[in-house]
Amino acid sequence: MYPSGISRRTVLRSAALGMAALASKADKLFSESHHGPPNIVFILADDLGYADVSCYGRPDLQTPHIDSLALDGTRFLQAYANSAVCSATRTALITGRYQERLDIGLDEPLVNRDTGLPLNHPTLPSLLRKAGYGTTLVGKWHLGMLPQYGPLKSGYDHFYGIRQGAADYFTHSDDLWNEDVKVDQAGYLTDLLGSHAVDVVNGYSKSGKPFLLSLHFTAPHWPWEGPGDEAESRRLRDRRLADFDGGSQKTYRRMIEDLDRQVGRVLQALHANGMTDNTIVIFTSDNGGERFADTWPFTGRKTELLEGGLRIPAIISWPARIPTGQTSNQVAISMDWLPTLLAAAGAAPDPAYPPDGINLLPFLTASATPVPRKLFWRYKANAQHAARDGDMKYLKILDNTFLFNVVEDPMERANLKDRERDVYDRLIAEWTAWNAAMLPEIDASFTSNFTGDQLADHIGTPPTSQKADNPPPRD
Numbered sequence: 302m303y304p305s306g307i308s309r310r311t312v313l314r315s316a317a318l319g320m321a322a323l324a325s326k327a328d329k330l331f332s333e334s335h336h337g338p339p340n341i342v343f344i345l346a347d348d349l350g351y352a353d354v355s356c357y358g359r360p361d362l363q364t365p366h367i368d369s370l371a372l373d374g375t376r377f378l379q380a381y382a383n384s385a386v387c388s389a390t391r392t393a394l395i396t397g398r399y400q401e402r403l404d405i406g407l408d409e410p411l412v413n414r415d416t417g418l419p420l421n422h423p424t425l426p427s428l429l430r431k432a433g434y435g436t437t438l439v440g441k442w443h444l445g446m447l448p449q450y451g452p453l454k455s456g457y458d459h460f461y462g463i464r465q466g467a468a469d470y471f472t473h474s475d476d477l478w479n480e481d482v483k484v485d486q487a488g489y490l491t492d493l494l495g496s497h498a499v500d501v502v503n504g505y506s507k508s509g510k511p512f513l514l515s516l517h518f519t520a521p522h523w524p525w526e527g528p529g530d531e532a533e534s535r536r537l538r539d540r541r542l543a544d545f546d547g548g549s550q551k552t553y554r555r556m557i558e559d560l561d562r563q564v565g566r567v568l569q570a571l572h573a574n575g576m577t578d579n580t581i582v583i584f585t586s587d588n589g590g591e592r593f594a595d596t597w598p599f600t601g602r603k604t605e606l607l608e609g610g611l612r613i614p615a616i617i618s619w620p621a622r623i624p625t626g627q628t629s630n631q632v633a634i635s636m637d638w639l640p641t642l643l644a645a646a647g648a649a650p651d652p653a654y655p656p657d658g659i660n661l662l663p664f665l666t667a668s669a670t671p672v673p674r675k676l677f678w679r680y681k682a683n684a685q686h687a688a689r690d691g692d693m694k695y696l697k698i699l700d701n702t703f704l705f706n707v708v709e710d711p712m713e714r715a716n717l718k719d720r721e722r723d724v725y726d727r728l729i730a731e732w733t734a735w736n737a738a739m740l741p742e743i744d745a746s747f748t749s750n751f752t753g754d755q756l757a758d759h760i761g762t763p764p765t766s767q768k769a770d771n772p773p774p775r776d
Contacts, residue, residue, distance in 0.1 A: 338433070338511040338646050339619060340580040342502075342571070343638070344564060345394075345515070347387060347441060347522035350590020351612040352597045353557060359595050362554045366565030367616070370584055374618030375627040375665055381689075382588040383635040385603055385610035385680055386410045386749070387466060387522075388443045390587045390635050395424045395444070395455070397639030397656035401679065401739035405444060407746040409604075409681055410466055414745060417445015418455050423651040425639045426513055427456030432648035435510045438462065439498045440517030453481060457515070461497045463490075467519060467542055470526040471534040474542070489528050491520045491556070495563025499570045506574035511646070516567065520560040523548070523591070527555030545755050553593035579621045581645060583638065586613040592756060598711045604750045606678050606687040606696060607713055619645070623665050631664040631671040632689070677735040681742050682750035682765035688732040693721075695728035704728070733775050742769035 352358040356368040356376060383393035383400055388410035392400040395418065400406025405416045418424070426436040437459040438452045443466050445451065452460040461479050468474040470490045477484050477493075486493060498516045505512040525548030526533050537544060564584065571577045589610040590596045591603045601607020615633060617623065622645075636658035643650060644660045663669050678687040686697040692708040704718040704725040718725040744767060753762045 337579070339621070340505070340511055340571075340576055341429070341434075341513045341642055341646070342567060342580060342582045343513070343515045343517075343642075344567070344582065344584045345440070345517040346560060346584070346586045347517070347519050348588065348591040348594065348603055349521060349557070349586035349614065350594030350596045350602070351599060351609070351614060352595040353521070353590060354561070354614055356616075357614050358597060359557075361550070362558055364557065364561040366561050366568060367584055369568070370564075370582055370616045370618045371626075373620060373625050374582075374616060374623050375629050377615040377617075377629050377631065377633050379630055379632045380585065380613050380615035381611045381632070381634045381676065382586065382613050384409065384678070385588050385605055387441075387587045391444055391517075392418065393634075393636040393658075394587075394638060395426070396422060396654070397425070397636050397650065397658045398654065399636065399657045399677070399739060401736075402657075404740065407681075407740060407743055409746070409748040411443060411445070412466070412747040414747065415449070417450030420450070420454050422455075423654050424456040425642060426452075426515070428639075428643055428648055428650065429513050429646055430456055430458065432643075432646055433511065434646065435505055435508065435512040436515075437501050437512065438515045438517065439501060440494050440515070441466075441519050442517075447481065451481065459501070462494065462517065463519065467522050467524070469524055469534055469537065469542060470519075471531050472538070489559070491518060491559050491563055492528070494518055495566050498563070498567050502567060502570040502574065502576070506576060513642075518560055518563070521553055521556040521591075521593075525549070525552045525556070525593070527552045528559050548593055550593055577620060579619075581617065581619045581642065583615070583617050585615040585635075587635075589613060592751075600712050602751075604680070604682060606680050606685045606698070608694075608707060608711060611678065611687075617661075617665065619665075629664055629669070629671065631661065631669070632674040632676070633661055634658060634674075634676055637661050675731070677732055679736060679739075679742070679770075681746065681748040681767075681770060683762075684770040686732055686736075688728045688735070690728060690731070693717075693724055693728065695725065695732060702729075730775055733772060736772070737774045741771045744769050 354364040354367045356371040382390045384390040386409045389400045389406050392406040430436050436457045438457045440462040442452050442464045463476045465476050468476045524542040596609030599608035601609035640656045641661040644662050650656050673691040675690045683698050688695045692706050694705045694707045696703040703716045705713045750765045751759050752764050753759050
């Protein structure tokens with residue numbers, strides 16, 4: 302049984318509600334509140350697959366606290382990540398724009414290059430801070446290293462967490478920070494982040510100031526260590542944390558279940574402080590699932606532009622303004638959250654850096670009709686391109702090209718490129734025009750993919766060449 306009678310079938314087939322709402326009216330409705338501007342708690346999981354929580358269909362674990370957000374708000378059924386890896390998506394999330402507009406967005410993910418989020422670029426925290434919000438990041442940053450870059454340089458008042466892409470859950474790999482100072486603190490990392498987030502909520506409740514808490518967990522990203530797995534942590538010392546001889550479904554489940562417990566602690570802190578009603582809580586993931594993830598009903602995973610690498614859970618709760626227990630078929634993407642949350646706060650983007658994302662507030666009222674979206678992706682490893690327009694998706698992997706109806710065929714099996722040649726040609730032309738407006742790929746940027754010797758279901762897949770793929774503009 303799935304929570305509240307939710308089945309895998311109903312997850313995909315649930316329809317959004319009624320009439321269209323004008324964005325300008327919705328902005329006004331959502332920003333006017335007897336309670337003042339809403340608080341915002343943005344919870345980001347790391348490498349969580351589309352069906353890795355029980356309200357999206359995972360049958361072998363329970364995530365009651367994450368599920369409660371879905372019962373108290375809206376669950377998106379067609380939500381996408383901006384990229385199939387983390388730092389590229391985080392660039393889009395914090396700026397509201399395609400990551401390919403920035404040098405840091407060329408890395409998949411950021412590993413070795415000395416680049417980061419430009420200090421002069423407006424961000425979600427900097428724009429909210431300008432509107433009077435307190436801003437805190439608890440968890441993973443991964444948008445550039447000190448001394449040039451960091452969360453305190455890009456709009457956050459406070460930071461507690463890690464700066465790189467991953468850390469051991471017990472030793473924290475010499476990468477646990479409080480503000481700009483390294484700290485040595487014992488404990489399981491997911492629990493430490495949850496505890497600090499609770500302290501942040503309690504602190505802001507005393508100040509009376511609206512706040513943004515970005516709670517960016519590292520779970521369930523590798524290394525594959527659940528609570529109590531100190532022996533595995535010791536085994537991995539002096540080895541790559543992204544090991545291919547460790548982990549299991551059982552370990553992965555325990556990592557997600559502990560993530561859910563920490564979400565519950567934060568929700569309880571909001572409730573104890575009387576802040577639940579006028580707090581926006583968002584739960585989502587930075588990209589599709591990794592090797593132990595459940596990406597049902599999609600194929601593909603992290604590092605791939607197949608739906609499994611891009612589709613993510615996305616839930617928003619705001620009891621004061623959003624109806625409870627709703628689902629939405631509105632297509633959404635990570636870069637939508639900046640304009641959405643700014644509108645909710647009564648703030649506005651910087652006109653010199655217009656968002657590529659859209660304000661989702663009109664689709665969160667009780668009378669919103671989904672609108673078609675036109676979205677684009679690229680991924681340097683395996684020369685991957687993708688575009689979605691309405692229900693149709695163009696996909697290129699190496700020299701293989703496809704056209705899918707991803708609503709009727711979410712597993713991407715029926716290649717329609719010959720049957721619907723006009724749509725196929727149009728999407729290629731539109732992807733090429735979009736790509737020409739972005740920064741070109743460069744050989745120096747890092748990219749990664751899974752190979753045949755790493756994952757048995759990737760038979761024959763070679764390592765990436767790391768070479769840029771810059772197709773010429775079409776006439």
